[in-house]
Amino acid sequence: MKHTIKVILLIALGIFLLTRLLNGTLSFYIHPRFNVLTLLTAVGLIGLGIAYAIQQRRQAAHNHAHDETHDHDHEHEHVHSHDVTWAGLLLLAIPVVLGLLVEPRPLGASALQNREINIGNDVSLVSANAPEGSELSVIANAGERNILDWLYLFQRSPEPTAFDGQEAHVVGFVYRDDRFAETQFMVSRFTVSCCVADAAPIGLIVEWPDTAVLAPDSWVEVSGTVQARTFNGVQMPVLVAESITPTETPSQPYLYQ
Structure with a gap:
């Protein structure tokens, strides 16, 4: 038997x-x-x-x-x-x-609890250090860069205003907590080097007047321009959104290093 x-x-x-x-x-x-x-x-x-x-x-x-x-x-x-x-x-x-x-699902906002979130310029939403950026060949066209591309560029430039006015179009899920203003949220993704055990959350701070209508953990496409703004007392590049469109979870939800 x-x-x-x-x-x-x-x-x-x-x-x-x-x-x-x-x-x-x-x-x-x-x-x-x-x-x-x-x-x-x-x-x-x-x-x-x-x-x-x-x-x-x-x-x-x-x-x-x-x-x-x-x-x-x-x-x-x-x-x-x-x-x-x-x-x-x-x-x-x-x-x-x-x-x-168990239904197969990618990591989302619920997995961000008690994790550091890399938001660029060596800044994270908790005290722990976020993983170092990969040696990426960053896409020259600003509108085609993903969140990881932007963060890698932010880490390479100590000047937050260096990217002012550049257009950005990124896809990620919505994350917010009590550290965000009413008009702010973070468009987030997870980076993976090997498997989900080493997944690291990253994100761009987004300013958008209708942030309250966005459901947490929902996937969105964000288009706008990068501008230097202050978040939690630190000046950093922020994506000032011109349009936000709900979207489906990508077939490849993670960004790979």
Whole structure:
């Protein structure tokens, strides 16, 4: 019985990884550069499960063809020497069960609690230091830069007014707490280097007169110009919004370093 369950779980785990890869939700958890390795793992698990199933059928046919007690006992011992424990089966079952029960969702505003949030110019919303910016090849066209591009540029320039008047168009989710004025919020994303375990929140402070109508954690497209403003007593570049449009969660919700 355990052998059959092992076959089912190996194939199920492989199919689970394969479906997450094909529908794009695997990127909610790990960097896309691991997609090839995940594909190889999924194919390997399915192949291993099929191989065990074939072995099981051959073993059953072989045992049926040999009636002698010695041969039967020898084969019986051989099969069980490669058997898996119930604890091992449980470890195989856990990711499959959790994957079926828990809807895949990217990190959002609720994951920002008690985390530092990099908002540029070595400033974060708590005292801890935010991760250093990546050596990005920043897009020259200001309107095509994402939040990570802008923060990298802010970190490279000590002068908050250096970007005054530059157009910006970014996509992120809405985050606010009691440190923001009534006309301010932060358009936020998570950066990922390997997987969600190392995810770091980043964001741009946005000024917008209708901030109150924006639902927390909702995804928006923000267009406007960068201007030096004061936030929590610190002068920094702020995105003064000219238009804000609700949008769907991107297929790639994270920004990758």
